[in-house]
Amino acid sequence: PAGALPPAATSILKRQKQLRRKNVRFDQVTVYYFARRQGFTSVPSQGGSSLGMAQRHNSVRSYTLCEFAQEQEVNHREILREHLKEEKLHAKKMKLTKNGTVESEEADGLTLEDVSDDDIDVENVEVDDYFFLQPLPTKRRRALLRASGVHRIDAEEKQELRAIRLSREECGCDCRLYCDPEACACSQAGIKCQ
Numbered sequence: 001p002a003g004a005l006p007p008a009a010t011s012i013l014k015r016q017k018q019l020r021r022k023n024v025r026f027d028q029v030t031v032y033y034f035a036r037r038q039g040f041t042s043v044p045s046q047g048g049s050s051l052g053m054a055q056r057h058n059s060v061r062s063y064t065l066c067e068f069a070q071e072q073e074v075n076h077r078e079i080l081r082e083h084l085k086e087e088k089l090h091a092k093k094m095k096l097t098k099n100g101t102v103e104s105e106e107a108d109g110l111t112l113e114d115v116s117d118d119d120i121d122v123e124n125v126e127v128d129d130y131f132f133l134q135p136l137p138t139k140r141r142r143a144l145l146r147a148s149g150v151h152r153i154d155a156e157e158k159q160e161l162r163a164i165r166l167s168r169e170e171c172g173c174d175c176r177l178y179c180d181p182e183a184c185a186c187s188q189a190g191i192k193c194q
Contacts, residue, residue: 048158
């Protein structure tokens with residue numbers, strides 16, 4: 001209609017100013033905690049009972065960067081303490097069994113509780129230099145699952161994992177010097193001859 005005011009146009013400059021004001025800030029760390037479950041998604045180097053996590057987190061915690069660094073330091077120190085205790089226990093068992101050549105009831109009865117905290121010197125180890133993820137033995141993974149409330153550990157996973165590990169040992173084909181596409185396992189699988 002005649003005399004009508006044009007619709008209010010929003011300025012491109014104003015829109016750019018608004019976008020510029022929204023800065024990304026790295027001042028917080030949000031950590032989501034998940035219950036431990038049997039995994040079925042990873043292939044440990046030995047045994048069954050892979051570790052996984054629940055579909056949904058059961059708690060959330062926010063930290064400042066400084067708080068998170070301190071929390072990580074405490075966690076890593078605790079993991080390192082456990083690792084050093086396991087090493088000390090293994091050394092004690094090896095000493096009692098003369099490097100595994102002699103049976104010893106005393107060695108069989110030793111547990112982590114038999115390793116004193118006084119025997120472990122975590123304070124003189126630089127945690128960041130030492131800390132890295134360690135593969136866990138099957139017994140330890142099973143104990144972690146049970147401690148997390150997993151009552152029934154699916155034994156079929158062990159067989160599936162063994163089959164996967166065996167299949168990964170054989171890679172490629174038997175071709176020598178030239179490839180026979182009719183006999184080449186690679187060619188039949190649709191990949192370049194290995």
